[in-house]
Amino acid sequence: MAATFAVVDDDLASQRMLADILNTRGDVIAEFSSGQEALKYFESGHRVDVCFIDLLMPDISGIEVVENVLSLYPGTLFVMISQVEAKTLLAKAYTVGVEFFIHKPINRKEILAIADRVLEKQRLKSALNLIEKSLAEIHNPKPLKVKKTDEAMIKKRFQLVFADLGILGETGSRELQAIVLRFRDSEEELLNLPLRSVYQAIAGSEEEIQSIEQRIRRVIKQALGNIALRGSEDFYDECFERYASKYFDYAEVRDRVLELRQKRTSSARINIRKFIIALYMDVLHDI
Structure with missing residues (x-):
């Protein structure tokens, strides 16, 4: 509609x-x-x-x-x-x-x-409302039919998104993938937990949490730069239209595009949680 x-x-x-x-x-x-x-x-x-x-x-x-x-x-x-x-x-x-x-x-x-x-x-x-509805139905005593997860499809979706964003193979992208898979059955936790707790869920130790945060921040900033570059060259670029507003705040993309056009050093801020939730929805939706 x-x-x-x-x-x-x-x-x-x-x-x-x-x-x-x-x-x-x-x-x-x-x-x-x-x-x-x-x-x-x-x-x-x-x-x-x-x-x-x-x-x-x-x-x-x-x-x-x-x-x-x-x-x-x-x-x-x-x-x-x-x-x-x-x-x-x-x-x-x-x-x-x-x-x-x-x-x-x-x-x-x-x-x-x-x-x-x-x-x-x-x-x-709307998607979050469906998630909440699904969580509410967990308490339903009726037996639920569990759909088998297509692991190959999930892997392919990660690769396609990361390739479009220009971060395929980057260390931070592997950790983003680990977070999405860790919370695949815990959407509400991913939405509400502090980011430090999200990082902690995939960390091997307390000392590793800061390194994970830095790598994720760096790879998302790299993705922002890649998408902004596409937009600065062609505002109707397919990847720019698909990812710019979905994965990043509008102000982030606008500021980065202006920085590229004016050849200034990047000062754009990034919304890490928005990026992770968008990736989660793209990869696991309908799986």
Whole structure:
């Protein structure tokens, strides 16, 4: 089923441009020129997957709309757009539940990248809900049919992902693989344990934990650099589109691409847990 979008912006030109861009990623089923119109729409029982909304509007602010809608439909994802860059408003937007904040003027590539990112987050949430449901069913007294794990398929999936990311054969990639396999039947632990405890699960000793963390951080940073290089050369590169938003935070990829284009030393941060969870889902999903 195609993703559904709503657009809320009192600037009709921006509203139309956003709708045209988002229609390439799903269906824009509602457009509004004021916060009150949008709020009435949601309060009447309508829902969308993602809402792109202006921060400042004549009647009520985008932040007020977000607060009210999320109280009704917590699963709705919001992307906020504005010409202002006030840090207090930005902090408030993230506090009430906005996923991303985009500054005008609207950039097609940025809108598409963020739309892909929030839709991927939605898919990940759905997958995690299925995991939680499966964990709840563990207590079901009915006998469960256990599907045989295809070890060859798992190995092949690891190789394909690592090859695409340019880290096949690296020491850190072998340790990432060990973590995924160690927690293959313990998804909830992988999601909630501190990263040090995750490393400890594959470490031979306490002294080895720091070395594992360093190797994993180094190989993920290498993967980020490889993917960012593809994006800097071709924003529509197949591997860039597949991995950039799924394995890394949008800000990480953007900063690394800018560093490559400006030939600056890398200062991009990495989200290790996001990378591991994405790898886990890619390798073990449907196995």
